[in-house]
Amino acid sequence: MKTLLVSLLLLFNLQECESNNQTNTVKEIPSEELAKYETAYFASGCFWCVEAIYESLEGVKEVVSGYSGGKEKNPTYQQVGSHKTGHTEAVEVYYDPTVISFATLVKVFYGSQDPTTVGQQPDFGDSYRSVIFYKNAEEKTIADAAKAAIAKDYKKPIVTEIVPFEKFWKAEDYHQNYEKLNPNQPYVRSVSIPRLNRFKAKFPELLKEGE
Template identity: 60%
Template sequence: MKLLKPILSIAFSFLLISCFSFSKKEENETLIKTYKPNKNTKVAYFASGCFWCVEAIFESVAGVEEAVSGYAGGETKNPTYQSIGTGKTGHAETVAVYYNPKEVSFETLVTVFFGSHNPTTKNGQHPDYGTQYRSIAFYQTEKEKKIIEDKIAKLNKEVYDGKIVTEVTQHSKFYEAEEYHQDFEKRNPNQGYVKAVSIPRLNKFKKKFPELLKEKN
């Protein structure tokens, strides 16, 4: 019993700062405006852990018009936050990044992706673990695939000693997440996970890549 109590305490503390521990009752009730890209906007898709963190990071980048949280990479149709939390849908928490190619290139977005998470972690980013949090760089053209693969080869040689586990996957279908997940970090700055994980991760990225940030950041 003495051993069980500290184990349960650790497990409870973990749940409090887990991306999946979120209760919908905690959300800020501010309504979200539907984003409508213009004809020149392109979209890229990336998965690298909790989408609250990833969305906030990409939205801080100059040339990015909007980032939308959702699910991709699996075969299950119409996944939900609860269903992907089981790790059985094949999907990962993914962010659709809408960007102006005249202001930021796909190659730069790939740099942001690899520079804002640990691509050597199998199935997760601390403190979130499971296939739904795995690292995936999606491509839509052979040119995009080559950009991703060249980046991986360079990083494996210069930084990670061949240990990158990021999946390079052709994009097929993106399912937008429930409305209350959109702009979650921005709308819920005092939520436990946001304060403990999301904001520190965003600040770490900003410090690492100040030249890529929007002026207001």
């Protein structure tokens, strides 16, 4: 009975990542200002969690939640959630390379998830898979080297995909800054915030002042 109750609670919490359309009240940074920064693209589970992790980093200006890795144009949250588009929930990270490097962003990527789980971070399905989208040969080399380096730390194989970046589609407005705007939402409270806090405890030296 206890196992059944735990399973039902987990299912409820995971499903919460698929609900609650709320209005975004955080002011967006103008595109001309963001153009000054480099971009990087990652996926490792629900983008609410991943966005909050990268937002906490010194040197990161902005993080946008969205979709990447599939062929569907202008995908919606419902389409991606159906696991039929090939897209995964991803984030677009705007960062200052004079403050934080792409290699450090990759370190954060691997250090804030379990890279041995297939489509489960902890959410289930291919739209939650672990992916680094590289834009050039240098990024691919860094990503491949990091993957090989951490392999010795796990008994199971690293399943992270390292694939060329093609296109990033911004998610609906209500997904942006979701964890910050909805701290009491059940999924955020039980999954996103604990995941963020585990990351902060692991990498305090990378955090913005006050995080």
